Amino acid sequence: MEITCKSYHLLGEKLFSATMDNGLQCILLPKEGFKRKFAVLAVPCGSVHRKAMVDGREVTLPGGVAHFLEHKLFEDPGANVENRFARLGASVNAFTNHTMTAYVFSTADNFNQCLDLLLEFVQQPAFTQQGVVDERSVIAQEIKMYADQPYWSAYLGTLKKLYGKHAIAEDIAGTLDDLQRIDYRVLRDCHRFFYHPANMVLVMAGDLDSSELFQHVAENQQSREVGPPPPAVQTVDPAPEQPEPADESREMEVGRPLFNLGFRDAVPANWQQAQHKETMAGLLLEMISGKNGDFYNRLYDQGLIDSSFALDYTTSPWYSHLIFGGETDRPDDVAGEIKAELHRWRTTGWDWSQIEQNCNKLVGHFVMELNSLETTVMACATDWLQGVDYFKRFEMLQNAQTKDLKELLQSLNLEQPCMHVVRPASCK
Amino acid sequence: MEYYQQKLANGTALHMLPLDHYKTTFVGINLYCGLGKERAVTGLIPYVLQKGSSTYQTARQLRSRLAELYGSQFGAGVVKRGEQQLLQLRLQLVHDSYVADGKSLLEECLDILRDVMLNPYKENGCFKPEYVAIEKKNAADKVRSLLNDKSRYAFHRCLAHLCPDRDYSNNKFGTVEEVDSVDAEQLWSKYQEILAAVPAEIFVCGSYDHNRVVDGINSRFNWTRSSEAVLDPATPLKGQNARTVHEQMDITQGQLVMAMTTDINQADSRYPALVLYNGILGAFPHSKLFQQVREKRGLAYYIGSNLDSIMGVQFVSAGIDAESFDETVQVISDQLGQMCKGEITEDELEWTRTGLRTGLLQMYDDLGEQVSLAIDGRISGRRWAIPQLLDELEKLTLNDVVEAARTMKPQVTYFLSGGEG
Missing domain, CATH: 3.30.830.10 (Metalloenzyme, LuxS/M16 peptidase-like)
Structure with missing residues (x-):
């Protein structure tokens, strides 16, 4: 096992990495002085991973399967997994997003024992047929909880308008109908297709020693039976052509209207490009709509937006989009302003004098986020899973070129915006 | 690790807690305002303060300067703890060792904090009426949007039934009607009262140079105060029938x-x-x-x-x-x-x-x-x-x-x- 160490002097950070014999990639971020210790085991199995090629045949899985599997890996024949962590004084959690499932624990003591437990429960499923059936009602409550959240509803509504029928536009937990189609066999298949050690990334952070720790992981993995290499090539459907844009609104029990306005963006060729694009988008959007800019303050002073105004830029080789959102009494006016501002940036108004100020701002924020082990560990795992290094983003920010930002402005599809508005229910 | 504590000449308590593994310095000022009848007035103050100071007359100017200072984060707001409404001003800045060209941010950031807190932008000896109007609308909107989060809404409804006659049942921004009735003069005089008399504490934590912080705080935050009101210990709720x-x-x-x-x-x-x-x-x-x-x-x-x-x-x-x-x-x-x-x-x-x-x-x-x-x-x-x-x-x-x-x-x-x- 070869351990590589990279130093990021400007950030005062080090990153140790090694690949185990079975292909598991391990990373340690040593954090001297911290009492907290974290580890995340990330698996490239998200809500968009719904297909696999098995023995030359394409297998399709139901919606919500990655998330359901995340729940069921916590089943344990003896105590349940939460209890086994509790015994060690640690807490465990997991979540599923579009592109991955992540299992994370946090502790102050017993780090190696926690690590063994994490690797065991994720790599060696112990769920039962009955357990799968019982879990449906819990996940149904989770789906219902999200159904009552107007922000989530506006976000999903916008994705549906942007992508039509594609896994990216579906609820991560699936639908209540999907739950009935997920059984023991489906979950076992999903685990077999996506959970090979060679696909996973383990990221750890805390006041820990790298050589001792990597040795421990190596021994743990040697003692574990590893099945044959994954039988499948996982595939994700590329996003289909955008349907004809149409704005949509729905009524819910809300106190104020809220909106999401989305634009598709050209997809990058690979994850390296995606990382670069996302970093540049962070900078460009800070320049266009940051709190230190004209646009935000003008709309704020007109009473069109308030501090709930936010945006999200997401990109991957399969889908790519920019979504603005917030609460407002006048969604149509806000949408009009956003569209006009983006067009203005693309055609006439290049206020590039702001680039240095906004670079400084994001560089500072990058450093501040390193105070949080959770944030750093998750960001590292997300990037490493796609073969890219999180700390590269810091260099990219420092080397940002106006040409990168101009390219991004051109690649956004400003011609086909889609809006989803949630309005207060009319009086009955 | 324990706090280093000191009283400023004006009676304000300074607490300092070094956390050397942090990459930032945090400065927080807390004013303990109570959650009584004037909660809607107090609730507006920190938002109006952020709109402009004598040096940075607009929010845009203030935010631009903070952005240049490596994205130093400044925030002001109210927090409800028990039956206290805390008026908070918060600042977080990157420690000098992560700043290029050997620059130092501490003193300049403290200047900004002082300016926003103690030299607000004024027109005719009072907060600017336009700034007050915008923040009144935003505060009323925040009260309305409580309904957008069902679990928070349910929690507030439970409180309303639990102790309707205690300050504890109130929203930290008050009601929409209470917010609507506030005017700029009232806001100004309330703020002067708060500065003069309510208990005040300053916290500095994270990575910092002790002597520079002590000097920096003492030389900037020694504003005129009459005498600090006594903070009575909280009164727990009394049980009733289920x-x-x-x-x-x-x-x-x-x-x-x-x-x-x-x-x-x-x-x-x-x-x-x-x-x-x-x-x-x-x-x-x-x-x-x-x-x-x-x-x-x-x-x-x-x-x-x-x-x-x-x-x-x-x-x-x-x-x-x-x-x-x-x-x-x-x-x-x-x-x-x-x-x-x-x-x-x-x-x-x-x-x-x-x-x-x-x-x-x-x-x-x-x-x-x-x-x-x-x-x-x-x-x-x-x-x-x-x-x-x-x-x-x-x-x-x-x-x-x-x-x-x-x-x-x-x-x-x-x-x-x-x-x-």
């Missing part, structure tokens, strides 16, 4: 919030036992509530309990189907009954003790939580330090937990659901 309230709304998932009172709060020496009791009942995945309501019966996705240890209240909350209401409430009551009878396994007790210990140790890394602990101590009248809590936790017995459980008095069972709940 009652059940159902309210309806067009929603998919029902929101259950149960409130119980106890005569133990943070000022009481039994406080660590209360925390352990709450942990066993509902603060962890291994706790009784999660195990019985979610794992055994699949009634909920989220279920748990938490404490307001200033007011002596425990809340149990869950998202459930309307038809599961009776069953869920029964299961919760059964668990409360078990706690009172001492039907607690060795595992439940020890896992919770260990889990709480980990939480306390991890608190050493979290400057926000450490400041909160100090603030709660100030409000409740008794300040607990982490080592002391760790020590007490180890000594607690099953009997201490049972005694804490027996002080709980069920008050309001609130349920918000769609259709016929």
Whole structure:
């Protein structure tokens, strides 16, 4: 096992990495002085991973399967997994997003024992047929909880308008109908297709020693039976052509209207490009709509937006989009302003004098986020899973070129915006 | 690690807590304003302050300068803790060692903080009426949008039923009507009163040079104050008869919030036992509530309990189907009954003790939580330090937990659901 160490002097950070014999990639971020210790085991199995090629045949899985599997890996024949962590004084959690499932624990003591437990429960499923059936009602409550959240509803509504029928536009937990189609066999298949050690990334952070720790992981993995290499090539459907844009609104029990306005963006060729694009988008959007800019303050002073105004830029080789959102009494006016501002940036108004100020701002924020082990560990795992290094983003920010930002402005599809508005229910 | 403490010449307390593994310096100013009749006025002040100062006359100018200073983060707002409304100004800046060209941010950031707090932008000796108008609209909107988050809304409704005649039941921004009636002059004179008399504390934490901070704070924040009002220790809620309230709304998932009172709060020496009791009942995945309501019966996705240890209240909350209401409430009551009878396994007790210990140790890394602990101590009248809590936790017995459980008095069972709940 070869351990590589990279130093990021400007950030005062080090990153140790090694690949185990079975292909598991391990990373340690040593954090001297911290009492907290974290580890995340990330698996490239998200809500968009719904297909696999098995023995030359394409297998399709139901919606919500990655998330359901995340729940069921916590089943344990003896105590349940939460209890086994509790015994060690640690807490465990997991979540599923579009592109991955992540299992994370946090502790102050017993780090190696926690690590063994994490690797065991994720790599060696112990769920039962009955357990799968019982879990449906819990996940149904989770789906219902999200159904009552107007922000989530506006976000999903916008994705549906942007992508039509594609896994990216579906609820991560699936639908209540999907739950009935997920059984023991489906979950076992999903685990077999996506959970090979060679696909996973383990990221750890805390006041820990790298050589001792990597040795421990190596021994743990040697003692574990590893099945044959994954039988499948996982595939994700590329996003289909955008349907004809149409704005949509729905009524819910809300106190104020809220909106999401989305634009598709050209997809990058690979994850390296995606990382670069996302970093540049962070900078460009800070320049266009940051709190230190004209646009935000003008709309704020007109009473069109308030501090709930936010945006999200997401990109991957399969889908790519920019979504603005917030609460407002006048969604149509806000949408009009956003569209006009983006067009203005693309055609006439290049206020590039702001680039240095906004670079400084994001560089500072990058450093501040390193105070949080959770944030750093998750960001590292997300990037490493796609073969890219999180700390590269810091260099990219420092080397940002106006040409990168101009390219991004051109690649956004400003011609086909889609809006989803949630309005207060009319009086009955 | 303990706070270094000092009083400024004007009576303001300065607390400093070095955390050398942090990459930032945090500065927080807290003014303890109470949550009484003028809450809507106080609630607006920090938002109007952010609109402009004498040096940075617009929010845009202020935010631009902060951006240049490596994205130094400035925020101001109000926080409700017990029956206190805290007016907070917060600043976070990157430590010099991460700043290019050997620049230093501390003094300039403190200048900005001082300018915003003590030299607000004025027109005719008062806050600018346009700034006040915008923030009145925003504050009223925040009150309206409480409905956008169903679990928060349900929690507030539960409070309204729990203690309608106590300040504790109020929203930190007041009501829409209260916000509407505020004017710029009133806002200005209230702020002058606050600066002159309410208890004030400054916290500096993280990575910093001690002497520069002491000088920097003393030379900038020694504003004129008359005499500092005394902060009376919080008065916990008094228990009444148990009652059940159902309210309806067009929603998919029902929101259950149960409130119980106890005569133990943070000022009481039994406080660590209360925390352990709450942990066993509902603060962890291994706790009784999660195990019985979610794992055994699949009634909920989220279920748990938490404490307001200033007011002596425990809340149990869950998202459930309307038809599961009776069953869920029964299961919760059964668990409360078990706690009172001492039907607690060795595992439940020890896992919770260990889990709480980990939480306390991890608190050493979290400057926000450490400041909160100090603030709660100030409000409740008794300040607990982490080592002391760790020590007490180890000594607690099953009997201490049972005694804490027996002080709980069920008050309001609130349920918000769609259709016929």
